[in-house]
Amino acid sequence: MRPHLAACLAAAVAAGLLVLVQAELLAGVLSGRFTVAVLLPLALVVAARGLLGWGRGVFAGRTATALKSALRRRLLPRFQEPDAAVSRRSGELVTLAGRGLDALDAYLTGYLPAVAVAGVIPIAVVVRLFVADLETAVIVLLTLPLIPIFGALVGWTTRAVTQQQWEALTRLGGHFLDVVRGLPTLRAFGRARHQASVIQQVAAAHRTATMRTLRVAFLSSLVLELVASLSLALVAVPVGLRLLSGSLDLHTALLVLLLAPEAYIPLRAMGTTFHAAMEGVAAADQAFSLITPTPATPTTTPATTTARDHAQVREQPADLPKPVRDHAQIRIHAPDLRISGRDHAPPGIRFEGVTVRYPGREENALDAVTLRISPGERVAIVGPSGVGKSTLLHVLLGFVTPSEGRVLIDGADLAGLDLDEWRPRLAFVPQRPHLFAATVSANISLGSDASPDEVRTAAAAAQAAEFVAALPYGYETELGERGANLSAGQRQRVALARAFCRPSAEVLLLDEPTARLDGRSEAAVVEATRRLSEGRTSIIVAHRPAMIELADRVVRLHDHAQTGAA
């Protein structure tokens, strides 16, 4: 990346210097000092400038793509861990990694080369002018600083005005998007047509306000333009008069005329690319702030932060409402401990006073939970929403670390286990499983190197074979973003098939797999879950009776304040 940038800047500066040579040759030919034959080297200089301009563009492009790639390569791994702070801003992140970084283009391909040129060429021009004609050189040297000075001055005086109007401008500018987004609401209350005239009024107000700002903002470019062109007049007229008196020769005069504007052009070019460049810098800042890691796990909370000091879990089939209790008979499956390919038997899991608190939250997400699950047992977790059912699963997955208490897997502390060895022993179906923009087959075999046959077996076990076969290309059908072309029930079954595709998994974690499914889909998913949970230690967060029925034992998570309510 750095060599590309260096090449780009070098090409830009070299092309700028060649302009000096070109002026030299052209002045020589026009003044008659050089013969017409000098037009050949002049043409060569022009060709070289063209070539350098091309090189500048190519290397600027390479610099930009290399830098954007490098930033993306450092951004993407930041998305890896399920992190609350990241997922809250997911839309923003996706935009940033794509179009957001493109804002850097203006900075890299426009502003940086312009700065390099502005740093070298005006000095070179002034030096050459000093050699050629002292008087002109002094005029240019004196007027040149006026461009940045006036630029800063005008910018400084207008900032107050523009800042004042900025808020109004943003609000008026956002009005149209606001109305378009709210169109269904407007339609529902018969205000849609009326709003057309409001759009017109607001647009007119927006234009008036913008023009007021622009009248001031464009003043700065007017000043710069005037400084540049009046300086040229300031140079040219005395030169003409001195020619008249014979104190200056024509070659020098033409050279001065050709060179003087070249001193101002780079400074103005830098000014015009400045604004767009600063937007790019803002985008880069945003990217860098994400690349710098922030703590992703909940911070430790002192025990004194809450008065809740006893376990909030009661194991209680007896406490269920009537219709459910009738179904919730204990059904013990003799666990098949030796399924081929397994390194371990299904483990027993113990939660000992596990408390989780997410950063920035007042309440604990899990509050001193103690729970013992035997090897091969099927446990349904029920309880009101927001009581921490999903968090319980996330603790087991290692997405969050308890701020207090510990989780024991067959007696070993989860905190001491290598997550890369522990997670392959789990099969997890989240509440809203994410389907990837890939084939059905790739979605099912996620993270494993299952053969096509194994994928089919898994799909059949998850009751997914039938609808997958009906897809246009069967298992090779590309799913849209987030599985757009499947129904909610179908997506859920693909996610279950994913779990089936890991025959060696010993622990099954399901998070409300049937929430909001229709009756038929629910029955299919329940049946699939029944098979999947055999011979595995299973923790199923459940809402619906059919799913709760599956469990050997129902555990109810309570909110402390309302322990007795249900």
Added chain:
Amino acid sequence: MTGMATESGTPLRLLAPGMPKRLVLATLAGAAADLAGIALIAAAAWMITRAAEQPPLAALSVAIVAVRAFATTRGIFRYGERLSGHDVALRAQAGTRERLYQALVPTGPLPRRGADLLSRMVDDTDAVQDLLVRCLLPALAALLAGTAAVVLTAFILPFAALLLALGLLVAGVALPAGTAAAARRWSARIAPARAELAARVADLVHGAADLAAYGARDQALSAGMDADARLAKLERGQSRVNAAALGLGVLVQGLTVVAVVLAARSADLDGVATAVLALTSLVSFEPVLPLGAAGERFAGVLAALRRLREIGATPPAVAEPGDPLTLPEAPPTVEIEDLVVRHGDREPALNGVSLRLAPGDRVAIVGPSGAGKSTLLAALMRTVDFESGNIRIDGVDIRRYASDDVRARITGLTQDPYVFQATLRDNLRLAGPEASDEDLAHAVRQARLDGWTDRTGWDTTLGEDGRTVSGGQLQRLALARALLFDPQVLLLDEPAEAVDEETADALLADLLDATRGRTTLLVTHRLRGLEQVDEIIVLEGGRVVQRGPHDALVAAPGYYRDLWESEVLTRR
């Protein structure tokens, strides 16, 4: 119907009446600025070469004045061009937005158009601004200035004028055409690569939990990196094209000057004429060279305008009657009979649903997501048309009435209610422009929003996307709107959505109180309190699978009983 059809069928015009005059003014100012720049150098060149011949001072005085005048006017004309150009562009953009809105009004709910696509559509209207300020105006000004330069040189040496014209045409027409074509070709290749990268990144972000749990992070990460590498390669290719255009522009300019000087020398012109020719040629490329970049932008502008035109050509969601009947004043009886609604060529969203709503009846609709509940409400509000079956208002086909009139009677809380960037008062008032403060306060109390209004006040501006508004507050605000509007048939689409369970139950209880005696169709997934409604309809897959009062439905096995049991189970 005819009025609607022509309105939405009109392609989005670019310029409103009165605009051409402003456009001409801006173009003239731009051309004048360009010309002043050329004339400044030409006059200076003439003055210097003529001075070298040491004529009397009087011979130079005109040139000296000209140099000073052109130096001053160039900046002023440029300022005028930029101001008038932006004025025209903003006017054109305002017009485009208004016409786009007019075209959107009858299109009904825009399926699968997320907030992101919507904002991209609004961004597309910026293309009109770019078209004028960055493409059309500079091109027209360059055309005028270039023509003037060619004419000026033609007076000195016609052959040189021919060479200059040729050079300007290559740099000002051929190169921009080339960059425009290349931009079109490259963006056709780059767009899918971009989309792929976005999909990979979205997978990484949204699927983080799945990837971590299944140990597939590295695989997904490398897929993302590969997508990035493919995009980077294409972008490098695109930048090579732009670089070539940049280099070629400089080359054409330089070679034209060389050719002009050569022509002048072989025509034995004197030093003065040669210098004027050479410097005029050199400077006349200045307005022309930026057109290469304009060509690139032009391709994007055209694509945006094409997308807008497609929206303008979207057929209206429902066919409006040619001579609409007037709706009766009295509260109507609404009958739905064997209604079939289909979105596109998918399975019917509603498949033979029948329902009767007499004045004062309250009916609840329950069912899993995708069952067709919201579609049923949309059909009643005439924002989707039906395929077969019928909806009758007091026995008259609903299609005989204008859809706006129907919505004045049958409406309420719709799916995805929206909070505008306006005060709470204005957000409410859109449902009752004539409502008194007391009416507003009453609606707010009924929707259990009064705690919030007491806290934040009526004149707080609600934030962009309602970010200062929680999901529950948004829902209650929408409910207050529906109650304020007070339609003859009140539709409520999941009024307790996104509200915590305790509030949901309380809200629903209040709602059932407030709607007593009011014709109401309530879509809900909270069942507590539904024993009060006259009938409950369970929809699944677009069909009615169960119907009856609460007690009967709880007694029979099925979706309703399951839902009731899980609600009891998860109740706090």
